[in-house]
Amino acid sequence: MNDLFKLLKQGNRSALLAAIVNTIIAIIKGAAYLFTGNVAMFAETMHSLGDAANQFFVYVGTALSKRAPNDRFPGGFGRLVHLVLLGAVLIVGIMAYETIVEGYHHILHPAESKGLLLIIAILAAATILEVFVLFKAMKEILHDADIKASGFSIVTKSLSNFKRGKPATRLVFMEDTVAAAGGLLAIAAVLISHYTPFHEAEGIASILIGVMMFLVVGKVFLDNARGVLGESDVEMEQKIGEMVMKDPDVKDVGEVVVIKEGDQLHVELEIEINPAMSFAEADDIKDRIEEQVRSQRGVTDVTIELDEDDGIPRWNSNSAGSKK
The missing domain is CATH 3.30.70.1350 (Cation efflux protein, cytoplasmic domain)
Incomplete structure (x- = not known):
């Protein structure tokens, strides 16, 4: 058991932080969805649940990949993180599918949701937290690339050196970029639905959020498939x-x-x-x-x-x- 705890301490910290934050966000969003019935909030709840589960598996995978080689596995466990990430994206894929289906149903049967101020407040707070995690992931990428930066250059340099980040850090970066963008999209859809007769906006936003999640799934799958095969640097x-x-x-x-x-x-x-x-x-x-x-x-x-x-x-x- 002590060996397991020692390994967990070596897991990717960006993934652990993102998993904790997204779990809290998912619980809050889920409660708000049950209260308001807002389909954009449902999409964001599914998104945060998928991200939280994904990032938790990533954290555990990066920790276990640090195990020392043994007689049975003399090559070590370095590629384990890629296998875990391949499995983790399946969770996001399922969540993305459910998000798109729910959005489609809302377009067919649009309905005005209630609790505008509550929805906007939760989505805004969640987006701010996602941006915070995203910023931490940017700094982690620069740390992986051994590059120093401050201020706005953290954003520009992390984008230009994205490929030099560790696989787990890149995953957190992509997921929280989509999460922050999804939060803004959901806020816009809720406002449009509330102040205009176009209640289908929430359903469209849900579908767009699901599509963005699928894009992350595709990118992460391809990156880690290469890692499992043994990609050269x-x-x-x-x-x-x-x-x-x-x-x-x-x-x-x-x-x-x-x-x-x-x-x-x-x-x-x-x-x-x-x-x-x-x-x-x-x-x-x-x-x-x-x-x-x-x-x-x-x-x-x-x-x-x-x-x-x-x-x-x-x-x-x-x-x-x-x-x-």
Whole structure:
């Protein structure tokens, strides 16, 4: 049990925070829906429930992926987070379907809901909380990318470096972006329905929110399907190759492969050195380079193959990840 608690402490904090916030929001929205019968509030309730369940599974998955390798699974559990995320998006998909169906029924049978001030107050408060979680996810992305920013540059830099964030953090970012946009859309629909005869607006808003949820499902599914298969990190391959080439004893870099498994990076590196060097000197070079590579964020294991320099330059900034 103690080992489990230790693992849970290593789970993605953005996902845990988002799960807690969305659970609270879902309870409040659900109570408001039961009181008012507002279909836009139903859509937002389903959205928050889906996000909360999804993000909780993500948190648990990122924690379990930190388990150390064992005899049965010598490669470790890094890809477990991708499997968990693939399962989690099914929950969001079901919620999205129910949201669209409910919106469609409301369009066919529009009805004016009650409790305008209560609905607007809850949706506004929920949207503010979603924006808060979204901002935390933006800062987490910058932390993953090792980039410092302040003020409005946090928004712009997190968007430009979105792909460098961890899978779980990217999921929270996407879900809360859609949640914040959905909250604003629901507020607009409620106001239109209340002040005009166009009561179908709430149903249309519900369908649009469901469609946005499906877009997140598709994006997360594709990203994590690649992760399960073992996607390479080309940017890190180039960074490591250029770093190793700066070592005075390295004559050439024959190959760099960096495989992403959840938050972990596995590095395979082939370098060429002077064939006249002794075994002890070559071993010292290998140890020195391995230490440098391991110092990079996310790198958990390094495999280095030494070869003698054949005098043919192979490395360039665009050659990472392929056999030379």
